[in-house]
Amino acid sequence: MKINEYKEEIYKCSGCGLCQSVCPVYKILQTECAVSRGKFKLLNSIINQDIKFSKRTLEIMDLCLHCGACSEFCPSDIDAQKIIETAQADMLELGIFDFRKLFFAQVFGNKFYLTVIKFFVILVRNLKILEILSIFKFKRIELLKSFLKINIKPLKKFANVKKEIKVVYFAGCFNNYLNPSCSNAVFKVFDKTNVEIITSSFNCCGLPLKSAGDMETFVKIARTNIDSLPQVFDYLIFDCQSCKNTFLEYSKYLEGDYKIKALELKNKCKSIYEILDIINYEPRKKWKNSVVTCHYPCHTRFTEDKKIMRKIINKISNITFVEAKNADACCGAAGSFLCTHPVLSRKISKNKAKDIIASNAQIVLTSCPSCYLGLKQGLLEQNSNIKVLQLIEFLVL
Amino acid sequence: MIKTINNTNSKLKKKFEKILGEGNVLTAREDCIMYATDATAAGIDLYLPDYILFPADTVQVSEIVKIAYENNIPITVRGAGTNMAGCCVPFKGGIVLAINKMNKILDFDIQNQTIKVQTGVIVGDLQNIVEKEGLFYPPDPSNLAVSTIGGSLALSSSGSRTFKYGGTKDYVIDLTIVLANGEIIKTGANTIKNATGYNLTQLFVGSEGTLGVITEATFRLIPKPEQNKVMLVYFKKIADAANAINAIIMSKIVPSVLDIMDKTTMQIIEQYCDAGFLTNNDAALFIEVDGDEAHIQSQINVIQQICLDFGASEQQISATKEEKQKIWKARRSSFGAVAKLRPNVLSEDMVVPRSKMPDMIKKTYEIAEKFDVNISIVGHAGDGNFHPHIAFDMRDRQEAERVNAAIKELFLSAINLGGKISGEHGIGSAKAKYLKYSVDTTTLKYMKQIKSIFDPKNIMNPQKIFDYENK
Numbered sequence: 001m002k003i004n005e006y007k008e009e010i011y012k013c014s015g016c017g018l019c020q021s022v023c024p025v026y027k028i029l030q031t032e033c034a035v036s037r038g039k040f041k042l043l044n045s046i047i048n049q050d051i052k053f054s055k056r057t058l059e060i061m062d063l064c065l066h067c068g069a070c071s072e073f074c075p076s077d078i079d080a081q082k083i084i085e086t087a088q089a090d091m092l093e094l095g096i097f098d099f100r101k102l103f104f105a106q107v108f109g110n111k112f113y114l115t116v117i118k119f120f121v122i123l124v125r126n127l128k129i130l131e132i133l134s135i136f137k138f139k140r141i142e143l144l145k146s147f148l149k150i151n152i153k154p155l156k157k158f159a160n161v162k163k164e165i166k167v168v169y170f171a172g173c174f175n176n177y178l179n180p181s182c183s184n185a186v187f188k189v190f191d192k193t194n195v196e197i198i199t200s201s202f203n204c205c206g207l208p209l210k211s212a213g214d215m216e217t218f219v220k221i222a223r224t225n226i227d228s229l230p231q232v233f234d235y236l237i238f239d240c241q242s243c244k245n246t247f248l249e250y251s252k253y254l255e256g257d258y259k260i261k262a263l264e265l266k267n268k269c270k271s272i273y274e275i276l277d278i279i280n281y282e283p284r285k286k287w288k289n290s291v292v293t294c295h296y297p298c299h300t301r302f303t304e305d306k307k308i309m310r311k312i313i314n315k316i317s318n319i320t321f322v323e324a325k326n327a328d329a330c331c332g333a334a335g336s337f338l339c340t341h342p343v344l345s346r347k348i349s350k351n352k353a354k355d356i357i358a359s360n361a362q363i364v365l366t367s368c369p370s371c372y373l374g375l376k377q378g379l380l381e382q383n384s385n386i387k388v389l390q391l392i393e394f395l396v397l
Numbered sequence: 398m399i400k401t402i403n404n405t406n407s408k409l410k411k412k413f414e415k416i417l418g419e420g421n422v423l424t425a426r427e428d429c430i431m432y433a434t435d436a437t438a439a440g441i442d443l444y445l446p447d448y449i450l451f452p453a454d455t456v457q458v459s460e461i462v463k464i465a466y467e468n469n470i471p472i473t474v475r476g477a478g479t480n481m482a483g484c485c486v487p488f489k490g491g492i493v494l495a496i497n498k499m500n501k502i503l504d505f506d507i508q509n510q511t512i513k514v515q516t517g518v519i520v521g522d523l524q525n526i527v528e529k530e531g532l533f534y535p536p537d538p539s540n541l542a543v544s545t546i547g548g549s550l551a552l553s554s555s556g557s558r559t560f561k562y563g564g565t566k567d568y569v570i571d572l573t574i575v576l577a578n579g580e581i582i583k584t585g586a587n588t589i590k591n592a593t594g595y596n597l598t599q600l601f602v603g604s605e606g607t608l609g610v611i612t613e614a615t616f617r618l619i620p621k622p623e624q625n626k627v628m629l630v631y632f633k634k635i636a637d638a639a640n641a642i643n644a645i646i647m648s649k650i651v652p653s654v655l656d657i658m659d660k661t662t663m664q665i666i667e668q669y670c671d672a673g674f675l676t677n678n679d680a681a682l683f684i685e686v687d688g689d690e691a692h693i694q695s696q697i698n699v700i701q702q703i704c705l706d707f708g709a710s711e712q713q714i715s716a717t718k719e720e721k722q723k724i725w726k727a728r729r730s731s732f733g734a735v736a737k738l739r740p741n742v743l744s745e746d747m748v749v750p751r752s753k754m755p756d757m758i759k760k761t762y763e764i765a766e767k768f769d770v771n772i773s774i775v776g777h778a779g780d781g782n783f784h785p786h787i788a789f790d791m792r793d794r795q796e797a798e799r800v801n802a803a804i805k806e807l808f809l810s811a812i813n814l815g816g817k818i819s820g821e822h823g824i825g826s827a828k829a830k831y832l833k834y835s836v837d838t839t840t841l842k843y844m845k846q847i848k849s850i851f852d853p854k855n856i857m858n859p860q861k862i863f864d865y866e867n868k
């Protein structure tokens with residue numbers, strides 16, 4: 001069992017219970033199952049062979065958004081996400097897994113399924129199926145409808161000219177297969193700059209598989225993604241924080257040549273916002289007077305991206321920026337969590353929305369498509385019509 | 398190792414589910430493990446409960462307790478489970494009654510400046526709610542972001558601001574309690590004053606869940622002080638800092654906070670969050686003064702002069718909200734930060750007459766050296782209440798024994814200086830065997846009689862406070 005490697009780290013938990021104050025799942029459920037302290041106590045007992053991994057253990061470990069709030073906060077410096085993931089992987093090996101989560105992961109891990117979904121979405125969109133269904137007033141349908149509605153049109157002409165900085169663009173699955181709006185925005189923003197975008201055909205970054213504990217497929221995907229990179233480029237850029245972080249972690253899971261390549265790649269992985277910062281991008285557009293706030297995706301937690309997003313927003317003239325309370329608290333979507341724990345996810349999103357509404361903002365910006373869903377879900381629950389947008393879309397809208 | 402046999406009875410489980418709803422009854426072994434311990438450094442032995450129950454209100458608690466009473470099932474009430482005296486360990490199995498879902502504000506009476514809440518409400522949340530109306534609930538255990546009202550009442554919690562404003566016990570005016578047989582009593586009134594019969598309210602404050610379940614509580618509030626400032630004054634010798642404390646108090650100034658930190662504590666906290674402590678000093682006084690602007694300045698002037706007289710080396714003053722928040726966060730993370738040193742931490746909380754603080758600090762360092770244990774000190778110096786944090790690895794038998802011996806000597810030293818073994822963390826199971834040194838036999842006899850009046854079957858948090866043989 002891999003979890004044994006974390007014996008000391010898990011034992012380090014002093015049981016101070018302070019993680020209760022930051023865990024979004026604890027705030028809803030109010031039980032030890034939710035928070036990292038409880039999870040560590042349970043894993044400690046498993047390591048001490050008091051009990052064995054079980055279905056219930058999996059349920060408890062799955063009550064986690066992998067948001068990292070507790071890891072960032074923990075005075076004993078324990079990396080909860082890594083430990084919980086390892087436990088999940090151990091259980092998968094023992095045949096204990098959540099079918100839904102694995103199914104979701106497999107879909108994302110497979111280009112064919114994704115392509116099928118892509119056509120399905122196009123069909124739904126063109127036949128206005130959601131519009132028809134929305135007479136039933138299901139919140140879920142409203143949510144999807146709103147997600148598909150944001151629509152930055154593609155560039156009329158994509159000029160393939162040589163430019164100073166060459167970047168490879170990794171567009172996340174949401175962009176590639178569900179709604180290309182954000183990708184279109186990326187091309188638009190960089191069009192007038194000295195950055196040349198090179199496209200390539202990638203797989204999913206592998207995060208859904210990693211968090212479902214399917215490390216075997218995850219490693220396979222990581223390798224093909226590395227193979228898909230062109231020979232020469234300056235940066236590999238991401239419009240989604242989660243994808244970027246997953247790439248940054250490749251080296252931990254790969255071996256041999258791939259490990260070396262993944263390590264080399266680390267310095268080249270940048271979010272689109274980091275690139276905008278490097279080239280000192282000046283937003284040209286004058287925005288009409290509005291109050292804007294920002295939701296920082298969990299994956300920006302241990303990075304500079306938070307600051308950079310703020311810096312770019314501050315450059316936009318005519319808007320007033322307000323910081324909402326708990327602006328870096330998880331939105332509740334957390335990838336497959338939205339599907340595997342719908343009720344819980346909705347409640348977490350609702351809490352998130354309360355803070356956004358209290359900030360009096362008219363628009364909330366973020367940098368992750370999954371967060372879009374979480375934020376919108378919460379705002380719909382609260383019957384609020386605050387707009388949700390990716391920062392990159394906001395720059396060209 | 399799991400020490401208790403699982404006694405979950407499916408008939409009773411059904412009964413509980415009927416009262417509470419299905420999601421509010423947990424019995425799986427995995428869940429029981431998570432509820433077997435609290436924030437007290439625990440060995441490898443685990444005492445599991447049989448049921449973990451989440452009631453929503455007083456009536457549900459009463460119904461559960463009645464069933465427990467009829468069936469002789471022990472009940473351990475649990476708030477956030479952050480006490481450090483083993484108060485929540487269910488040695489005899491039975492029910493863990495988790496009050497976390499009883500978290501409603503029942504009545505906020507702004508005119509009369511009182512608030513009535515269910516006891517699962519978080520202390521910090523209560524503070525935020527009343528502050529929005531310009532009111533103040535001062536008791537501030539350093540883990541107020543998680544600590545429940547119930548836990549802070551049952552342990553008579555206090556904090557840094559207790560020096561000026563008093564602790565939990567000074568603000569509670571009324572309690573609703575479910576007794577061991579399920580009967581419900583109200584101990585006080587909605588009024589600020591009350592001399593109507595015995596003061597049962599105070600009997601239940603600090604009762605550690607051994608007399609009954611506190612389900613609702615009413616507190617009086619005070620107007621929020623206009624402003625405050627936080628200052629850190631550094632000393633090259635901790636003895637000088639301790640003497641400065643006495644001089645400040647003698648000068649009749651009452652800062653809202655008068656805490657002390659030693660060098661090790663500062664260094665460790667600095668590693669956790671860079672608070673900007675000047676760690677080349679031996680000790681720092683953490684002082685907060687409040688009031689209107691002129692009053693604040695005059696207090697600061699006097700304090701500065703006194704500290705200089707006693708050899709203060711440097712000082713920092715923070716006035717902006719952000720600066721203050723940063724410093725407070727640092728101060729409140731001392732326990733957690735010490736936990737970084739070694740896997741286990743014990744935080745003791747002896748209290749001595751405050752003039753004896755310098756002696757107690759000196760003694761503590763001697764003991765640390767004598768038993769070769771790692772002790773760092775933070776303390777509510779103004780109250781004579783101080784926390785030696787002992788970092789160690791419990792799995793190392795020899796080290797654990799040295800720690801135990803050191804603790805015993807710390808307790809005896811505090812008692813010799815005219816103090817008590819606990820100022821705010823309670824006795825629980827961890828300190829039960831030392832109670833006899835700190836409370837005389839006759840008093841102890843009456844305490845035990847009180848326990849048996851309220852809890853004749855000894856089902857309310859058994860094995861706590863008093864030294865029961867054969868645990």
Ligand SMILES: Cc1cc2nc3c(=O)[nH]c(=O)nc-3n(C[C@H](O)[C@H](O)[C@H](O)COP(=O)(O)OP(=O)(O)OC[C@H]3O[C@@H](n4cnc5c(N)ncnc54)[C@H](O)[C@@H]3O)c2cc1C
Nearest residue numbers: 476477478479480484539545547548551554555606611821
């Ligand atoms: C990091 C850290 C810092 C701390 N700082 C301080 C501090 O500054 N000052 C201080 O005083 N303490 C401090 N403590 C100790 C402790 O956390 C506090 O006493 C706290 O108030 C306990 O609250 P809780 O909700 O966690 O109670 P729990 O640990 O859940 O319970 C404590 C006791 O109260 C009983 N109890 C709980 N709720 C009820 C109820 N409704 N009815 C009857 N009995 C009940 C339980 O049975 C148990 O005996 C600290 C602890 C930690 C881990």
Ligand code: SF4
Nearest residue numbers: 013014016017019074
């Ligand atoms: S904050 Fe860290 S050390 Fe404290 S209980 Fe949570 S996981 Fe354990």
Ligand code: SF4
Nearest residue numbers: 023064065067068070
């Ligand atoms: S990662 Fe987030 S959801 Fe998971 S235990 Fe930590 S704080 Fe809770």
